[in-house]
Amino acid sequence: MALSRRNFLKGAAAGSAAAACAAATTTPADARENQTLPPKAVGLLYDSTLCVGCKACVVACRDANDTKPEFSTDEKIWDTALDISGKTITVIKMYSEGTGQHKDQEKDGFAFMKRSCLHCVDPSCVSVCPVSAMTKDPVTGIVSHEPADCIGCRYCIVACPFAVPQFEFDKPFPKLLKCQLCKQRLAVGKIPACAEVCPTGATLFGPVTALKEEAARRTGTPAGQPTNYPRKVVDSTDVHERPNAKYVQHTYGATEMGGTQMLLLSGVPFEKMGYPTLREKSYAAEAETIQDGIYGGFVAPVALFAGLLYMAHKNTKNHDEEE
Amino acid sequence: MSKASPLGGPYITKTTVITAILTAIMGALLLYRLVFGLGAVTNLSNGYGFGLWIAYDVFISTAFACGGYSMAILVYIFNKGEFHPLVRPALLASAFGYSLGGMSIMFDIGRYWNAWHLFLPAWANTTSIMLEVACCIGAYCCVLWVEFAPVIAAKWGTPKIQKMLTKTAFIPIAVGCLLPTMHQSSLGSLLIPAGYLVHPLWQTNVLPLLALSSAICMGYSIVIFEGSLVAEAYNRPSEAPMLGKISRIISWLLIFYLVVRWGNLIYANKLGLVLTSGKYSAFFIIENVLFLLPIILLASQRTRFNPQILFIAAVSMLLAGALYRLDLVLIAYGREGWHYFPSIGEILITVGFVALEILGYIVCVRLFPVLSSHHPASGSDSHSVRRAPSVAATTNK
Numbered sequence: 212m213a214l215s216r217r218n219f220l221k222g223a224a225a226g227s228a229a230a231a232c233a234a235a236t237t238t239p240a241d242a243r244e245n246q247t248l249p250p251k252a253v254g255l256l257y258d259s260t261l262c263v264g265c266k267a268c269v270v271a272c273r274d275a276n277d278t279k280p281e282f283s284t285d286e287k288i289w290d291t292a293l294d295i296s297g298k299t300i301t302v303i304k305m306y307s308e309g310t311g312q313h314k315d316q317e318k319d320g321f322a323f324m325k326r327s328c329l330h331c332v333d334p335s336c337v338s339v340c341p342v343s344a345m346t347k348d349p350v351t352g353i354v355s356h357e358p359a360d361c362i363g364c365r366y367c368i369v370a371c372p373f374a375v376p377q378f379e380f381d382k383p384f385p386k387l388l389k390c391q392l393c394k395q396r397l398a399v400g401k402i403p404a405c406a407e408v409c410p411t412g413a414t415l416f417g418p419v420t421a422l423k424e425e426a427a428r429r430t431g432t433p434a435g436q437p438t439n440y441p442r443k444v445v446d447s448t449d450v451h452e453r454p455n456a457k458y459v460q461h462t463y464g465a466t467e468m469g470g471t472q473m474l475l476l477s478g479v480p481f482e483k484m485g486y487p488t489l490r491e492k493s494y495a496a497e498a499e500t501i502q503d504g505i506y507g508g509f510v511a512p513v514a515l516f517a518g519l520l521y522m523a524h525k526n527t528k529n530h531d532e533e534e
Numbered sequence: 535m536s537k538a539s540p541l542g543g544p545y546i547t548k549t550t551v552i553t554a555i556l557t558a559i560m561g562a563l564l565l566y567r568l569v570f571g572l573g574a575v576t577n578l579s580n581g582y583g584f585g586l587w588i589a590y591d592v593f594i595s596t597a598f599a600c601g602g603y604s605m606a607i608l609v610y611i612f613n614k615g616e617f618h619p620l621v622r623p624a625l626l627a628s629a630f631g632y633s634l635g636g637m638s639i640m641f642d643i644g645r646y647w648n649a650w651h652l653f654l655p656a657w658a659n660t661t662s663i664m665l666e667v668a669c670c671i672g673a674y675c676c677v678l679w680v681e682f683a684p685v686i687a688a689k690w691g692t693p694k695i696q697k698m699l700t701k702t703a704f705i706p707i708a709v710g711c712l713l714p715t716m717h718q719s720s721l722g723s724l725l726i727p728a729g730y731l732v733h734p735l736w737q738t739n740v741l742p743l744l745a746l747s748s749a750i751c752m753g754y755s756i757v758i759f760e761g762s763l764v765a766e767a768y769n770r771p772s773e774a775p776m777l778g779k780i781s782r783i784i785s786w787l788l789i790f791y792l793v794v795r796w797g798n799l800i801y802a803n804k805l806g807l808v809l810t811s812g813k814y815s816a817f818f819i820i821e822n823v824l825f826l827l828p829i830i831l832l833a834s835q836r837t838r839f840n841p842q843i844l845f846i847a848a849v850s851m852l853l854a855g856a857l858y859r860l861d862l863v864l865i866a867y868g869r870e871g872w873h874y875f876p877s878i879g880e881i882l883i884t885v886g887f888v889a890l891e892i893l894g895y896i897v898c899v900r901l902f903p904v905l906s907s908h909h910p911a912s913g914s915d916s917h918s919v920r921r922a923p924s925v926a927a928t929t930n931k
Binding site: 296297335337338339340341342343358359360361362363364365366367368369370372374376377378379380381382383384385386485487489494495497498499501502505506512515516519520522523524525526527528 | 568645651662
């Protein structure tokens with residue numbers, strides 16, 4: 212039998228219509244919404260305007276998580292990690308523009324910015340990991356990584372909007388490194404090392420809801436007004452007073468990708484500090500909605516398979532008879 | 535129907551020696567990678583988690599290997615028995631393409647000793663597109679060799695085994711039509727979680743549909759490509775009459791692909807980006823010209839059955855599909871401050887896998903009854919270019 216265009220189109224149209232329906236099943240009714248903040252979610256509030264760039268947090272992090280200093284200069288005198296890496300969980304980076312004279316100013320200014328995992332409310336890395344090596348704690352919301360489970364496929368690296376998971380490419384038996392909010396310290400009643408040692412309260416630990424209120428208080432206070440700033444934890448009695456900074460009127464992490472548990476405040480726009488402008492709907496929700504539209508309950512693949520089985524059986528029989 | 539027979543002939547030729555050398559180089563480099571780590575051989579970084587091996591060996595190579603899948607759909611699902619002679623060579627190429635793609639993943643993943651976690655429910659993360667792709671490709675590698683088993687059994691099997699394999703063949707055939715539908719579409723979805731990191735000209739929710747339709751097109755194109763090369767290399771009669779008919783399918787699928795792709799751009803209000811995205815515009819336009827070219831070349835009856843034009847159209851389609859995947863995974867993917875270009879080691883390893891595939895294919899067609907000694911299907915013989923019949927007859931034996 213000749214391959215007629217009509218027959219082929221019939222089949223192609225049916226197949227593609229089914230596929231198109233599956234791909235287009237993104238109606239709001241069965242769309243996977245963003246995950247919501249766990250009830251006892253904890254996190255960090257990093258206020259760039261308070262940070263003096265002392266890097267005590269970087270040293271404390273190495274101590275708490277047993278990582279070795281990283282060098283980028285020939286003389287290995289200072290710990291000079293340029294960014295987070297397979298050896299470094301957090302760094303403080305510096306923004307500088309023009310004459311670089313004025314702190315927290317976009318033009319002719321400078322500012323500091325912390326880099327570490329933001330502990331997304333709806334993390335892509337957890338959604339994409341094929342072997343459940345990335346997990347989000349249902350109570351605290353901490354995004355953890357378990358090396359014993361990891362196969363090193365690096366899909367989390369590809370998917371993370373913030374370039375957080377870091378792989379040891381230089382080792383034959385590599386591991387992945389990321390901030391786990393010092394969960395081993397939290398388990399024994401301590402707080403994350405970076406918040407513990409921060410002398411100005413630039414890095415503050417606490418429940419995410421309280422951190423959000425604290426962030427709103429700061430951005431809502433007029434610049435220059437004397438304000439109290441707690442150290443270590445958000446409800447601390449250890450406070451210091453100074454004039455309120457001129458903030459960008461946005462808490463980074465309040466909405467980005469459905470929210471993050473590390474929140475950022477800054478005097479310099481976030482996109483200048485390496486934090487991209489992101490929408491509210493998480494990519495994890497987007498991708499899972501599409502995959503669920505196609506594979507939901509495995510109905511479509513099973514139906515397709517049944518059809519294929521029937522046709523293949525019928526047609527191989529015909530071929531046998533021909534031969 | 536004509537029977538397939540082993541091609542026979544010498545195993546040591548210029549082609550087999552060169553491919554064997556390239557394979558040996560790859561083996562040495564892979565050993566080096568295992569001892570000194572991924573960083574010693576590749577330019578992978580924490581900004582580019584996927585490199586050439588994922589882009590070529592997984593995305594492109596498995597799409598090139600869709601010939602078996604595409605032909606199985608045509609012959610066994612749409613019941614076009616006349617194309618039966620093209621199934622075996624297509625299946626063989628697919629079996630090699632997929633197996634080597636699967637093998638290269640084992641060297642690409644950093645913690646390969648944990649790879650078995652992929653296949654056990656205890657570790658499964660059902661939201662992971664990677665999990666679906668990995669399980670599907672793993673299973674399909676096995677299915678392909680089962681589908682090919684009757685060919686091996688025809689040489690070494692007992693009549694009882696041969697009969698049993700023939701009777702139950704419809705099961706692996708059906709599975710072999712289901713699995714690529716799933717993982718070829720999911721390979722497209724794989725980049726959706728990367729969101730803004732993939733340029734908006736490529737990032738879209740219809741990625742699974744685009745990836746699947748272009749993969750099926752690549753499957754038919756590789757059948758035309760290989761059919762043409764085998765006819766040329768082994769002095770066999772041109773299969774242009776049969777291949778020309780298959781090319782019709784490519785045209786219609788390609789029109790579907792382009793309508794979905796451009797319709798989606800219009801719908802998402804991204805049409806302006808086609809011209810305003812700098813180097814991305816260039817890649818996008820080259821890609822689309824390559825997709826469009828086969829439709830134009832195959833539009834008329836006269837050109838469709840011309841072996842040369844058919845070959846050019848197939849090559850254009852293969853390049854289009856390959857570039858589309860390369861763009862999606864590497865070129866349109868990017869983070870500020872990061873760059874990636876494959877290292878010599880990465881390239882040599884990928885070349886080695888391709889060489890091993892060619893070497894394996896040659897050995898198999900010489901050893902097993904893969905290629906059919908049929909004459910071109912009737913209907914459009916007047917358009918076909920035939921080799922001298924005497925030459926064809928002697929090489930077929």
